[in-house]
Amino acid sequence: MTDxxxxxxxxxxxxxxxxxxxxxxxxxxxxxxTLVWPILALLLLLVVNVVATPSxxxxxxxxxxxxxxxxxxxxxxxxxxxxxxGMTLVIATRGIDLSVGAIAAIAGxxxxxxxxxxxxxxAVTTAIMACTWALAVCVVLGxxxxxxxxxxxxxxxxxxxxxxxxxxxxxxxxxxxQITTVNxxxxxxxxxxxxxxxxxxxxxxxxxxxxxxxxxxxxxxxxLIEAVGINPEASRLAGVRARTIIWTVYVFxxxxxxxxxxxxxxxTNSVNANSLGLWIExxxxxxxxxxxxxxxxxxxxxxxxxxxxxxxxxxxxTIPNVGIPSEANYxxxxxxxxxxxxxxxxxxxxxxxxxxxxVSKGNPV
Amino acid sequence: MSAAVATVGTTSLWDRxxxxxxxxxxxxxxxxIALFAxxxxxxxxxxxxxxxxxxxxxLMINNAHLIVxxxxxxFVILTGGIDLSVGSVVAMSTMILAKTLQSGWSLPAAIxxxxxxxxxxxxxxxxxxHYFDIQPFIATLAGLFLxxxxxxxxxxxxxxxxxxxxxxxxxxxxxxWSTYWIRWSVVVALVAVVVAAYVxxxxxxxxxxxxxxxxxxxxxxxxxRVGAVKVGVYAVxxxxxxxxxxxxxLNTPSGNSLHAVxxxxxxxxxxVIGGILLTGGRGYVFGAxxxxxxxxxxxxxxxxxxxxxSWWTRIAIGVLLLVFVVIQRLMTxxxxx
Numbered sequence: 001m002t003d004x005x006x007x008x009x010x011x012x013x014x015x016x017x018x019x020x021x022x023x024x025x026x027x028x029x030x031x032x033x034t035l036v037w038p039i040l041a042l043l044l045l046l047v048v049n050v051v052a053t054p055s056x057x058x059x060x061x062x063x064x065x066x067x068x069x070x071x072x073x074x075x076x077x078x079x080x081x082x083x084x085x086g087m088t089l090v091i092a093t094r095g096i097d098l099s100v101g102a103i104a105a106i107a108g109x110x111x112x113x114x115x116x117x118x119x120x121x122x123a124v125t126t127a128i129m130a131c132t133w134a135l136a137v138c139v140v141l142g143x144x145x146x147x148x149x150x151x152x153x154x155x156x157x158x159x160x161x162x163x164x165x166x167x168x169x170x171x172x173x174x175x176x177x178q179i180t181t182v183n184x185x186x187x188x189x190x191x192x193x194x195x196x197x198x199x200x201x202x203x204x205x206x207x208x209x210x211x212x213x214x215x216x217x218x219x220x221x222x223x224l225i226e227a228v229g230i231n232p233e234a235s236r237l238a239g240v241r242a243r244t245i246i247w248t249v250y251v252f253x254x255x256x257x258x259x260x261x262x263x264x265x266x267x268t269n270s271v272n273a274n275s276l277g278l279w280i281e282x283x284x285x286x287x288x289x290x291x292x293x294x295x296x297x298x299x300x301x302x303x304x305x306x307x308x309x310x311x312x313x314x315x316x317x318t319i320p321n322v323g324i325p326s327e328a329n330y331x332x333x334x335x336x337x338x339x340x341x342x343x344x345x346x347x348x349x350x351x352x353x354x355x356x357x358x359v360s361k362g363n364p365v
Numbered sequence: 366m367s368a369a370v371a372t373v374g375t376t377s378l379w380d381r382x383x384x385x386x387x388x389x390x391x392x393x394x395x396x397x398i399a400l401f402a403x404x405x406x407x408x409x410x411x412x413x414x415x416x417x418x419x420x421x422x423x424l425m426i427n428n429a430h431l432i433v434x435x436x437x438x439x440f441v442i443l444t445g446g447i448d449l450s451v452g453s454v455v456a457m458s459t460m461i462l463a464k465t466l467q468s469g470w471s472l473p474a475a476i477x478x479x480x481x482x483x484x485x486x487x488x489x490x491x492x493x494x495h496y497f498d499i500q501p502f503i504a505t506l507a508g509l510f511l512x513x514x515x516x517x518x519x520x521x522x523x524x525x526x527x528x529x530x531x532x533x534x535x536x537x538x539x540x541x542w543s544t545y546w547i548r549w550s551v552v553v554a555l556v557a558v559v560v561a562a563y564v565x566x567x568x569x570x571x572x573x574x575x576x577x578x579x580x581x582x583x584x585x586x587x588x589x590r591v592g593a594v595k596v597g598v599y600a601v602x603x604x605x606x607x608x609x610x611x612x613x614x615l616n617t618p619s620g621n622s623l624h625a626v627x628x629x630x631x632x633x634x635x636x637v638i639g640g641i642l643l644t645g646g647r648g649y650v651f652g653a654x655x656x657x658x659x660x661x662x663x664x665x666x667x668x669x670x671x672x673x674x675s676w677w678t679r680i681a682i683g684v685l686l687l688v689f690v691v692i693q694r695l696m697t698x699x700x701x702x
Contacts, residue, residue, distance in 0.1 A: 177676060345497040
């Protein structure tokens, strides 16, 4: 763990005229990456935890699957990671999706009422059908958001605010205002089950991240998304189907939010339309921002989002672990938001750079 | 000549009425007022006692805190910003008030503490937004977490407010005429609206607010005090959120860290429905007031109906929001071309 920390003080070997970027060593690549700060912050949190509880990182096998704090963190971060994944691509197109919490609530509501209403509540097919229905509804909601943003041209923050306000009402309508409890092992496995000793929720989330990474980084899609984020009009003139791309990312965001909603509902085997996924959009945005994706669009980092989501979940676990009341979680989140924004702010960076010229010389950007 | 004038004079009265169109800047406001009047009228026809003036007055009483929040939000949105922290600040304010009163502060000192803390928080957010170029959305998101966190830290339990003077303000009715009455919170809210309307229309601060919303770079080049005013609007919004928290505490005499979850959305929705353009620069405080009343009428409708459940409120607000956002969009598009 300390390996990553040691290279920092020693200046990286640079070429005579600053052409180190041409043949970057691993160290310079790492230091030049936007991932440095989030990873260091995550490691710092883990160190704090280990100091507070030396056994924090222990992982053992119990009942045939891995068991420990780290596994718990991985499992708990799945919903935020999923929502943040969709949010990353939406933000990359210069948008934002405030409705994901409401969409997650609707997904949970639809799935649970479908399971309860089915003939055989405990059957495997019931769970699959219910989840398919829920995800289909979420895709439709994503289409709706995308329509408002890409076709009508409404500011994303306002367009998605509509569904954020109305969505919980819709979820309440689906569940008839009740806290719906379900009894289906396949469904609850979504959150609490294990495959090959690993939590299913994490596998789903990481699977989605990998799939998104392949689609955006091994095809032109990622570049097109970034092009739209930098200048929608210019990319349209250059022949990019800006409207289709913007529409697609909102649909993808809705789908991811739906998956997250299913996992959250499965975790408690119930759905409370008022509280399911409450403020998850804010956590997701926070994860994206921590991960180094600029809110101004045009550049995104899926790995950064992964680290950001892990950071938020680890923070939530660290606070009670070091003996601070868990209510302080919000305060710490506020501090993180401000710190991250200041780190990204050009003015604050300029102030830092003046004081530390040596560092900036070592890292040609 | 005189004949011509006469003919113009005779036809113009009808023509004027027929072809009269209000200045476009008032159009959204007129639409909202018409909507409110229409909804209230429809309610009076449909339900018994809906048209009773006391229903309208109760609307004001129940939404006094939201009116004040919407006033603060108006300032922020007029500059093209947004403030997500107001709901949390309301919760924090009720907590600070309840806690300070519980630990023996005098009522004026407690109220002062609430207003100072909330204004300070708003000012800090404004400084972050202006001097570090942090998007208003994100900076006030930090404010949301911060205020909610402070509220939780003060106590996770609800703290009752038992101060006698405060209770008197909360429950003493102000009789207007015959049996019709309001509460002090309505007076405070209306004063806030009037003061805000005056500031926006007749002071340098207000004009700069509109100028920034119209085009920030132009405002800067004109030599307006953009920085001070931008920080100022967030301070105003923070102050209004604190004041809103005090009024909220009058309605439910307790401090609770779970109060007012999502109230920032209501404030934003009220502003949008009231015809305040979200891209900034256009709109009136009076519109925000009517916007709050429209939201209140929806609630009253659902209460009177009895067969509709309360979550229809959220859906109805969402639909209204959508309609107004689309109208705004069409209006700005027409102007752009």
